[in-house]
Amino acid sequence: MFDILFWILAVVTVGAALAVVILRDIFRAAICxxxxxxxxxxxxxxxxxxxxxxVQILIYVxxxxxxIIVAIMLTREVWRGNPSGKLRIPALIVGLLFLGTLVxxxxxxxxxxxxxxxxxxxxxxxxxxxFGEGGFILPVEITAVLLLAAVLGAIVLIREK
Amino acid sequence: xxxxxGHYLILSAVLFSIGLYGVLAKRNAxxxxxxxxxxxxxxxxxxxxxxRYVVPLLLTGQIFAMFVIVVAAAEAAxxxxxxxxxxxxxxxxxxxxxxxxxx
Numbered sequence: 271m272f273d274i275l276f277w278i279l280a281v282v283t284v285g286a287a288l289a290v291v292i293l294r295d296i297f298r299a300a301i302c303x304x305x306x307x308x309x310x311x312x313x314x315x316x317x318x319x320x321x322x323x324x325v326q327i328l329i330y331v332x333x334x335x336x337x338i339i340v341a342i343m344l345t346r347e348v349w350r351g352n353p354s355g356k357l358r359i360p361a362l363i364v365g366l367l368f369l370g371t372l373v374x375x376x377x378x379x380x381x382x383x384x385x386x387x388x389x390x391x392x393x394x395x396x397x398x399x400x401f402g403e404g405g406f407i408l409p410v411e412i413t414a415v416l417l418l419a420a421v422l423g424a425i426v427l428i429r430e431k
Numbered sequence: 432x433x434x435x436x437g438h439y440l441i442l443s444a445v446l447f448s449i450g451l452y453g454v455l456a457k458r459n460a461x462x463x464x465x466x467x468x469x470x471x472x473x474x475x476x477x478x479x480x481x482x483r484y485v486v487p488l489l490l491t492g493q494i495f496a497m498f499v500i501v502v503a504a505a506e507a508a509x510x511x512x513x514x515x516x517x518x519x520x521x522x523x524x525x526x527x528x529x530x531x532x533x534x
Contacts, residue, residue, distance in 0.1 A: 273434045280442050287450070288449060290465055291453040291462075291466065306472070307472065325497065338461065341515065344518070352459060354456045355457065357455055360455070365449070368451060372447070377437070381484070384485060384487055388487040395490050400494060409498060416505055417504075421508065423509050423512070
């Protein structure tokens with residue numbers, strides 16, 4: 271059941287990613303990007319990462335896609351299309367070489383997988399390891415500072431002189 | 432052959448390479464930002480796959496993926512602010528025209 275879902279989602283995801291780099295219309299590319307975010311939430315669901323799937327939909331599909339579409343509309347460059355630069359062929363070669371190296375390394379590595387069944391609701395376990403004893407509490411606090419700095423930085427950058 | 436860790440890792444590699452090609456080849460700065468988001472999502476799939484198949488009870492990979500999402504959100508906000516600020520002064524989002532830091 272999950273195998274069939276994986277193959278369907280994989281084909282749709284790779285197709286959407288290719289559409290983002292191939293389509294001439296930037297706005298359609300952005301819509302394909304939103305679709306890609308949704309299918310990645312589907313992957314999280316079949317990987318038993320239910321909390322992350324919800325986070326993906328809230329942050330990526332809800333916030334980042336809106337931000338990107340607003341940026342496309344504000345910059346009014348849709349008529350110019352989605353052209354490639356002079357580096358198209360070298361970029362293709364670099365991408366394919368990188369993919370080949372990565373796939374070769376992944377296939378030749380013996381991964382030590384565990385056969386334990388995954389946790390079914392992950393929210394409580396994630397909360398415990400984020401905020402619990404000996405958990406990730408320091409990175410969480412640093413994340414708060416990072417977000418504050420990012421928001422302030424964005425406001426300062428965009429402010430009229 | 433049932434789907435395992437290797438399938439997710441190869442899917443993640445394919446998505447990352449597509450994003451890498453887009454970042455290197457495209458001229459519109461907003462599209463480059465979109466391709467960076469594709470790359471970050473590819474990494475997240477690999478992290479969650481490791482979390483599911485290698486340490487199913489620790490969830491470390493999922494927590495890493497959450498931090499990646501946070502950093503991606505901050506990056507998108509700052510990146511789009513920079514693009515719009517440059518667009519205001521240059522009337523273009525073509526990266527070939529972004530030569531502000533050229534001496």
